[in-house]
Amino acid sequence: MSIEESIQNTDTTSPPEPEPATETAPPVRRPRRVLRTVGLIAVAAVIGLVGGTAVGYGIQADREPTALPPLNQPGLAYPAKTLPKGQEPEPLSAKEDRQAKTQGDLRKLLVPKPAGARPEGADGWQSLSSYADDFTRPEGALEFQLDQGIRRIATRTWRVGEYKRVEINLVQYRATSGNGALEHVKRQQSIAIGEGKAESLGEPVKGSENGRYFLYPVHREAGYMDQYEARAFIQRGDIAITILMSDTRKIAENEIRSLAERQLGRL
Template sequence: MVPDTRPDTPEGTPDTPSAVRPRRRVLRTAGLIAVAAVIGLVGGTATGYGIQAERAPTPLPALNQPGLAYPKPLPKGEEPEPLSAAEDRQVKANGDLRKLLVPRPKGARAHGVDGWESLAEYASVYDYPGGALEFQLDLGIRRVASRTWRTGEHRYTTVRLVQYRADAGIGAKELIEDQQRYARQEDRSDSNGEEIRGSRNGRYFFYPVQREAGYLDYYEARAYIWRGDIAVEIYIEDTRKIAENDIRSLAERQLGRL
C-alpha cells in the first residue's frame, strides 16, 4: 500500500493547486482598472462641460458679407449699358398687349373680338368653359388680347395672346404644351406638327377635313407658341384647303413681334 504523501488539507477546503489561486487577484485588478477608466472618462467630460459653460459665447460671423456676393459686380465704369425699350422684352410684355398682335392683312374685315378679351369669353371657346376657366386660373392667367378677321368668302383667322403672371410659374409653357399634346392625339391632327422657324417650342398643325352631307367642307390649321409669360394661339378656318405657308408665315410674323 502506497503511503499518502499529500500535505494535510483542512476539512472542507477544495484541493486546488496553488498555481490557480492568483488568477482571482488578476481578474479583480483588471476590473478595478476598468472602473477607474470609466470614472475618469465621466469626470473628464463633466469637467470639460463645466469649463465650456464658464466661457463667454463666441459671436457668429455676420450673415451679410459683401465679399461673398456672387457673381462679383463689375468695376465702376465697366457696367453694360441698360437695354433700350425696343430690346427689353419685359417692357413690351408689360405694356399694351394689344399692340403686340399681328395687324390684320390689307383687305381683311374685322370679325368678332379685336382687342381685350374677357376671361369668360376666352373660356367659352373650349368645350367645357367652367373647367377651362378653373384651369386657367390655376395657371395664373393675367389677361388676353385677340384679333379675328375674315378674308375671302369663308376664311376666318384668329390670333390670341394669353399672358400669365410672372410669379405664377410657367403658365404659358404649360398651356402650350397641353394644347400641343391634345393636337397630337389620335384623330386630332394629320401629323405631330411642324416646327415654327425661329422658335424652340412652337409648332403648327393641320386637322383632317370634316365632311358632312348638306354642309361645306371644313378645314382647320392651328399654331401654338410660347415666349416668356405669353402664350400664342393661332387658328385658321376655311371651307377650302389651307396652304401650309399661310399658317407658318403668320406664326413666324407673330413670333417676331414678341
C-alpha cells in the first residue's frame, strides 16, 4: 500500500466548510433625515420672512407719504374763521340758555304754591339726610344718591284744605358723575310700576322724553280715612323732578298732569 493510500484511508472525514459570513443590516436613519430636512425648511422660511419684511419696510420708508382722503363733513356748524367784529351771534339770553337757568338759584324754578295754599314743611333748600329719610330704606337711598353724584335739592311743599298735600323736589346732580338725574327717575318709575298699586304703567308727560305720572287706587285701612296718591317723575338735563300728591278724595288725572307739565316748563 502506498503512503498516499494510507493517508486517504486514515483521514476519511473532511472538516465542514465554513458558512459564508452574513453582514448585519445598518440601522434605519430615515426619521432623522426627515427631521433634519424639516428643520432646514423651517429655517429657510424664517430667513425668507425676515428678509421679505425688511425689504418691504425699506421700500415703504423710501416712498412719499400718501395723503388721507378728506373727512366727509361738508358745511360744519361753526365757521372756519372767526367772524368779523360786529357779526358775532348774540349770546343766548338767560331765558333761552337752559344751563344758565339751572346753574342759578334752583329754588326760583319751583312752581309757586297756588293761591289759598299754605306752606308746609320744607320750602327751599333741603338737606340730603332729610330727603333720604322720606324713603322706606333711608340708608340705601342715601348711598344711592351719593353714588349718583347728588349736588343739591330744592323743595316746595304746600297743603290745600285739611288733607290735600303736594310736594315738589328738584334734585340736581353733578355732570361729572354721569346721568344721575336719569338714573334716579328710572329707579323711581320702576318702583312705582313694581309696587303693583298703580292703575297703569304711567302716562307720558307732554314735553318730556321720559317723564311719566302715576295715579293710584284708593288705599283703605280700618280706623283711617281713605288715602289717594298721585306721583310724577321727570328728567330734564341734570335735574330730576319728583312730584308727590296725596288726598283723602280721588285725585283727578288732569290735576297731576297739569302740575307736572307746568313744573317741567319752568326748566
